[in-house]
Amino acid sequence: MSTDTDSDNEIDDTDIRIADDHVDHWTDLQFVYLAIGLAVITAMEVAASYMDLGPIFIPLLITLMLIKFFAVVLFFMHLRFDNRWFSILFYMGMFLAIAVYTVALFTFKFFIG
Amino acid sequence: MADTAVHAPLEHHEDHADGVHNTSTGLSNNKLAMWLFLGSECLLFGGLISTYMLYRGRHTENLGPDQVWDIPFTSASSFVLLMSSLTMVLAVTAAKRHDDRRTNIWLVVTAVLGSLFVAGQMYEFTTFYREGLGYTTSLFSSSFYTLTGFHGVHVTVGVIILLATVGMILKNRVTGNKAEAVELVGLYWHFVDIVWILIFTLVYLIPA
Numbered sequence: 001m002s003t004d005t006d007s008d009n010e011i012d013d014t015d016i017r018i019a020d021d022h023v024d025h026w027t028d029l030q031f032v033y034l035a036i037g038l039a040v041i042t043a044m045e046v047a048a049s050y051m052d053l054g055p056i057f058i059p060l061l062i063t064l065m066l067i068k069f070f071a072v073v074l075f076f077m078h079l080r081f082d083n084r085w086f087s088i089l090f091y092m093g094m095f096l097a098i099a100v101y102t103v104a105l106f107t108f109k110f111f112i113g
Numbered sequence: 114m115a116d117t118a119v120h121a122p123l124e125h126h127e128d129h130a131d132g133v134h135n136t137s138t139g140l141s142n143n144k145l146a147m148w149l150f151l152g153s154e155c156l157l158f159g160g161l162i163s164t165y166m167l168y169r170g171r172h173t174e175n176l177g178p179d180q181v182w183d184i185p186f187t188s189a190s191s192f193v194l195l196m197s198s199l200t201m202v203l204a205v206t207a208a209k210r211h212d213d214r215r216t217n218i219w220l221v222v223t224a225v226l227g228s229l230f231v232a233g234q235m236y237e238f239t240t241f242y243r244e245g246l247g248y249t250t251s252l253f254s255s256s257f258y259t260l261t262g263f264h265g266v267h268v269t270v271g272v273i274i275l276l277a278t279v280g281m282i283l284k285n286r287v288t289g290n291k292a293e294a295v296e297l298v299g300l301y302w303h304f305v306d307i308v309w310i311l312i313f314t315l316v317y318l319i320p321a
Binding site for chain 1 (some may be wrong): 144153154160166167191201244306307310311
């Protein structure tokens with residue numbers, strides 16, 4: 001049963017959603033904590049480059065790099081909180097680049113030996 | 114008090130209307146264009162990074178990555194650029210609070226940190242050149258200078274955009290939504306930072 005009250009509730013919900021889109025999801029202090037975390041990860045990367053970590057060295061560096069990369073993209077660039085179309089546009093370019101250049105590097109036998 | 118509560122959602126709604134999202138997608142066209150541009154930039158830097166990865170072993174005996182890199186210096190540069198991302202995000206949040214003074218302060222700090230990074234890169238290039246690593250010395254040097262040089266140009270353009278934004282805010286010449294204008298500059302700046310995150314690990318830290 002649809003009533004005027006239901007209709008009012010729908011408008012209110014929309015208002016709240018629109019308002020929420022505009023609100024900052026993180027405080028300045030949280031961004032500072034994230035930056036400190038990123039600096040610590042950078043220090044870990046540099047320290048790892050001076051150690052003999054054997055076969056885990058490259059996977060470790062790649063993992064730390066990806067953590068930093070996605071932390072900046074998702075939180076500093078607000079992609080986690082923004083409309084999904086922005087994510088689609090960015091990731092489309094990123095994955096296209098990864099696919100194209102991985103194939104190119106395979107063609108040049110980069111990953112062999 | 115009850116009056117404030119009743120009007121609060123309306124104020125948010127009006128703020129949102131300032132963003133001029135009256136488009137066919139319901140999203141800001143400027144922001145869509147910026148994300149599309151950044152997606153296309155992935156292809157540019159992907160090509161440059163892949164070329165470097167392919168040619169990093171093609172160098173003369175005494176002028177390879179392991180001989181010329183100065184990791185502590187580059188780490189300090191990376192730290193500076195990483196912190197510039199923090200100051201940029203603080204500028205964006207200040208702009209969303211309509212605090213022009215803090216927005217300008219953080220934008221200027223970001224520009225100074227970016228300039229420091231570019232100065233560091235110029236110093237690094239000069240040092241490498243004096244050690245004998247010219248642009249055409251080897252395939253390694255050509256691909257290295259092209260990749261890091263392109264990134265340096267992006268940072269320089271970013272610094273110019275930051276300072277231009279500060280000037281426009283001071284003279285009240287920003288048309289449309291000021292917070293969104295600062296956010297767009299921020300997106301470009303953070304992109305420059307994430308590209309350096311990749312370069313720092315793939316070029317400097319992983320041995321050839």
